[in-house]
Amino acid sequence: MSAALKIENVSKKYILKHNAQKVNSVRDMFDFSEGGFFSGKQKSTSETFWALKDVTFDVQQGDRIGLIGSNGAGKSTLLKVLSRITEPTHGSIRVRGRMASLLEVGTGFHPELTGRENIFLNGAILGMKNHEITKHFDAIVDFAGIEKFLDTPVKRYSSGMYVRLGFAIAAHLEPEILVVDEVLAVGDADFQKKSIGKMKDVSRSGRTIIFVSHNLTAVQGLCNNGAYLRNGQLIKFGEMDSVINEYIKNVAKFQLQQSWDRPEDAPGNDNIRIKSIELNSMNDLGNKIFDTRTPFKICFDYWNMYEEANLNISLFLYSMAGECIFNIANELQTFKKGIVRSECLIPGDFLNDGSYYISVMVVKDGVAPAFFFEDALVFDIQDFREGTDWYGKWPGAVRPKNLIIKSSQLELE
Amino acid sequence: MLEAEKEKVIGSGRSSKDYWKEIWEARELFWILAKRDVIVRYKQTILGVAWSIIRPLITAMVMGFAFGKLAKLEVDTPIPYILVVMPGVIIWLFFSQSLQQLSLSMVLNSNLVTKVYFPRLIIPFSTILLGLIDMAIAMLLFVGLCFWFHFVPDWKIVFVPLFIVLCYLSVFGVGLMAAVLNVKYRDIGQIVPFIIQFGYFISPVAYVTDLAAGKWYYYPFILNPVTGVIDAMRWAMLGDFAKFNWISFIPMLVFILLTFFVSIRFFRKHENSFVDHI
Known part of the structure; x- marks a missing residue:
């Protein structure tokens, strides 16, 4: 096994301006109020904010990594750095293999274009070659279940169809490394099941996945290793279960x-x-x-x-x-x-x-x-499930497992 | 095979050799984004592509009337005034449309910029197709007018594609810089339509450059790169009507050389921070 990704001391700095006098449009210049551009009081202060600080870990080929952490922990920033949308301030990432990132379902979909046109558009945006899209075209349409609406502009799609089409295209990307953000948070239970199943297929074929989600159940079901980020720092990296436990211990504002x-x-x-x-x-x-x-x-x-x-x-x-x-x-x-x-x-x-x-x-x-x-x-x-592919929210106040439903065939046709 | 594959390093600061290679690898994306702009253009319109004929035609007719008849500029032209106006209108529509599209390109595609990586230069590059198609259709219109007025352009018309390339290059630099600035300062979105509005009076769209010859404002006037292109187009398209005007052509070439490289450097310097400001 070789490292598909080597993340070395990656840091990302942002400058936050408080009460900033930044002139972003002409209107701001004519702000005569207290602290405005012409008032002479340039009392802006700036603060350095490290969205990521010295994050280091290796991802082996074929690993399925779950990135967890509370809001603002730096998960999305790390994904953005990984997918090259933004540059790290320090540090480097060594990538071996073709990487595709999926930070949103249906990136670049144009509402006026038809489903067919958007498949080619979105595929190209995600980095597929034209012949790859043609090759997978039928599979994509089939997976999304939109045969009938192929020539309808996507602005007339229901939100479910839109998401399904977006995911279907992404699911047929064939990168060696796939970076995925929260896409499972959308869509109905049936579709979630389908998409988790698809991601499992992808990982079985030896590809590397980096997956960010707030849904611990989904992360647990899908990933073998995990990384827990807090305030931009890597707190724990290792077996998914132990990482999740560490996370739960940390975020819980319990009074036990x-x-x-x-x-x-x-x-x-x-x-x-x-x-x-x-x-x-x-x-x-x-x-x-x-x-x-x-x-x-x-x-x-x-x-x-x-x-x-x-x-x-x-x-x-x-x-x-x-x-x-x-x-x-x-x-x-x-x-x-x-x-x-x-x-x-x-x-x-x-x-x-x-x-x-x-x-x-x-x-x-x-x-x-x-x-x-x-x-x-x-x-x-915390949620715990096994033997099911369904990861949606379990309804109800209680989940009594000792109540058993028995079914039997009463009559044969 | 995987072992043999080259390792890619993501860090701060990238080499420019790889950058141009990446742009070449993203050529399919360039093509599909360009096609998207064209397809989307006339969705849900009744007249569709006919708009690409109607716009230059009406513009040329109105200008021919206003400048030719009312301002009486047509008295000393040997050919119908609408033919004199046509090259100006074609170039001006191409120039203004390209400037507008270029300057808005990054902001209009912010959903891509914040979610996917590809060489950002693809986005402004891909706006060219729309203008080119309109330009080609307007050229057909010119051919139609030539038939109508029994006017035969001479061999010099083969230079037309060259001048179109020069026209695009002259708008590209300014447009690219406007696109970068517009990411952070949306004022650009206000300024550009304004420039387009008056720019067309200070460029020889509906009149000929000779009107300004010998006046004190002639030299600032010919510094305008659009003047250079329109003069060259009149020379190429209108037979013996116009002489080649080196005095406006050379400033245009200088302008292109200056803005093209400066703007690409400017773009490269800022493209990595687009996502933080958009």
């Missing part, structure tokens, strides 16, 4: 535990003080990572200041939208003054992926709230 050492500082009242609450996953990925198959445990301790009281716990789980997914309570028990621990195990394959938060209420005598500890925990459940 809270604890207080002394009752005086803790939230609560004269009767109840919160000591700690903690969420732990029960899998082997590390106990702060949750996906839909992970069982997890909530562990909740509080100081009971009553000499003796009948208490129970009521636990609320909300979706990020504020909808209560469930509320459960336990049996009333009599507790003496001291620390009370409660635990609750939430099984895997039960909640859907998404963000959740948990509130806990301590209830006295089964009716009176003694203390309501709101928004105690905030966490994310």
